[in-house]
Amino acid sequence: MLLAAVLVVATCGILYELVVGTLASYLLGNSALHFSLTIGGFMTAMGLGSWAARAVRGDALVWFVGVELAVGLLGGMSAAVLYAAFTYTPFVHLAMGAVILGIGALVGLEIPLVTRLLGGPGRISASELKDTVAGVLAVDYLGALVASLAFPFVLLPVLGVVRTAFVTGFVNLVVVVFCLRAFRRELGQRRRALWAATALVALPLAAGAVGADKLASVFEAKLYRDPVVYAEQSTYQRIVLTASGGDLRLYLDGGLQFSTKDEHRYHEALVHPPMALAQRRERVLVLGGGDGLAVREILGWPEVRSVTLVDLDPAVTRLARAHAALREANEGALEDPRVEIIHDDAGAFLARPGDPYDVVIVDLPDPNHESLAKLYSRPFYERLRGRLGVGGTVAVQSTSPTFAREAYWSIVATAEAAGLHPEPYHLYVPSFGDWGFFVGSTHAVRPGRYRLPPAVAPRVMTPAAFRTARFFDGDASRIPVEVSTLDDPAVLRYYQQGWARWE
Numbered sequence: 001m002l003l004a005a006v007l008v009v010a011t012c013g014i015l016y017e018l019v020v021g022t023l024a025s026y027l028l029g030n031s032a033l034h035f036s037l038t039i040g041g042f043m044t045a046m047g048l049g050s051w052a053a054r055a056v057r058g059d060a061l062v063w064f065v066g067v068e069l070a071v072g073l074l075g076g077m078s079a080a081v082l083y084a085a086f087t088y089t090p091f092v093h094l095a096m097g098a099v100i101l102g103i104g105a106l107v108g109l110e111i112p113l114v115t116r117l118l119g120g121p122g123r124i125s126a127s128e129l130k131d132t133v134a135g136v137l138a139v140d141y142l143g144a145l146v147a148s149l150a151f152p153f154v155l156l157p158v159l160g161v162v163r164t165a166f167v168t169g170f171v172n173l174v175v176v177v178f179c180l181r182a183f184r185r186e187l188g189q190r191r192r193a194l195w196a197a198t199a200l201v202a203l204p205l206a207a208g209a210v211g212a213d214k215l216a217s218v219f220e221a222k223l224y225r226d227p228v229v230y231a232e233q234s235t236y237q238r239i240v241l242t243a244s245g246g247d248l249r250l251y252l253d254g255g256l257q258f259s260t261k262d263e264h265r266y267h268e269a270l271v272h273p274p275m276a277l278a279q280r281r282e283r284v285l286v287l288g289g290g291d292g293l294a295v296r297e298i299l300g301w302p303e304v305r306s307v308t309l310v311d312l313d314p315a316v317t318r319l320a321r322a323h324a325a326l327r328e329a330n331e332g333a334l335e336d337p338r339v340e341i342i343h344d345d346a347g348a349f350l351a352r353p354g355d356p357y358d359v360v361i362v363d364l365p366d367p368n369h370e371s372l373a374k375l376y377s378r379p380f381y382e383r384l385r386g387r388l389g390v391g392g393t394v395a396v397q398s399t400s401p402t403f404a405r406e407a408y409w410s411i412v413a414t415a416e417a418a419g420l421h422p423e424p425y426h427l428y429v430p431s432f433g434d435w436g437f438f439v440g441s442t443h444a445v446r447p448g449r450y451r452l453p454p455a456v457a458p459r460v461m462t463p464a465a466f467r468t469a470r471f472f473d474g475d476a477s478r479i480p481v482e483v484s485t486l487d488d489p490a491v492l493r494y495y496q497q498g499w500a501r502w503e
Helices: 002-028 031-055 060-088 092-118 126-182 190-210 212-221 263-277 293-299 314-322 324-330 346-351 370-376 378-386 405-417 463-469 490-500
Strands: 228-233 238-244 247-252 255-259 283-288 306-310 339-342 357-363 388-397 423-429 433-441
Touching (some): 002 031, 002 126, 031 092, 060 126, 126 190, 126 212, 190 212, 228 314, 238 324, 263 388, 263 423, 263 463, 293 306, 293 324, 293 357, 314 324, 370 405, 378 405, 405 490, 423 463
Antiparallel strands (some): 423 433
């Protein structure tokens, strides 16, 4: 039975690690950095906890129960503590370090204490102890597997990060209850005090688990300038809609995706140049853009017969079809019979054989972490080039040439190295600032051929506006930069350095 308890506590320990790493990445960005700090900090603290177990004197069972109470309380409160520190104080990194070290040290105490319990008088012989230790470690590692599968596929999308932490704390208390019942004789009169302590720890965990949504919404409301009208934790990201005075805004993992006050400027700039410069416009592919706003612009072109929208997260496309205000903004584009929605990774979709497209629109989030940086790499653009039909064109949103100058020109240089013949251009979008794009093809595009049919009447991206958009001021003009690859994602480095200068 103690081995079963080891499996449970090991699972809880990894879950706390995942909670902290996920929340730190969401709140602070740079997932590689913060997951590295989280993992390294936890492992170091666990080592310190194991080392400190040598100094433990007295009843190992009482110590084990006390450790489980402490780790359940601290781990259960961890997400709320980090949220509060980020929202109300400038000390979120300090809070993160304290949580990591505290939980890690307590988790590090668990295995030595369990080993001491198993090797206690009347339990196993000294000759059996080595096999028992091996079993404890095996079960401990199995718990890591359970946690790593349960967190992204079940706990995070179903419970959210805050409630997951509180529920995990309760699971630690289940182990405590098991110990109090299974070892009632060994504990004797001390059981009463331990039951009372368990009840005291259970109260805040229960309150937090029940009120997790309200608690998260209170913290989240402080992160956005407008009231939050919708929030969801999907398998892939945190989805938030805010609204105020007719301005609907979508945020994914805290990053602004659009404002209905000016999204037409962005989406007209993204869609109309490649549509106007393509030889044909019958088959269109959209990578990303699950909000349906780019699709809305595409469907305005009378030649369009089919649009394939590839977006990783079904929660985004579902929201775009179901939320009244968002559906109004995209004009019901995702319900159009010409639109096919595929939920897949853009890179994986391009890697599979398929028919060519006349126009490809790449409306992906900025390359602010590794999983997105691969979608701005040379291999990605080479695959993209392979899916263009004769005379086909592609347009890519490419971050800001002003705020992230090196990243923007790295994207252009990478597309160039992949044989896409990019033509860079940019436009001012009030919600974002100066924003960059490129339109490319397997041959050199001819910007002078930018013409619009009578049915397409953009508010911004007219032929005259496109001519102006192709000129860059001196501090945003092209500079020598590296090509971004899978092995060396230069665009990620440039992006982080560029935006850091403006923080």
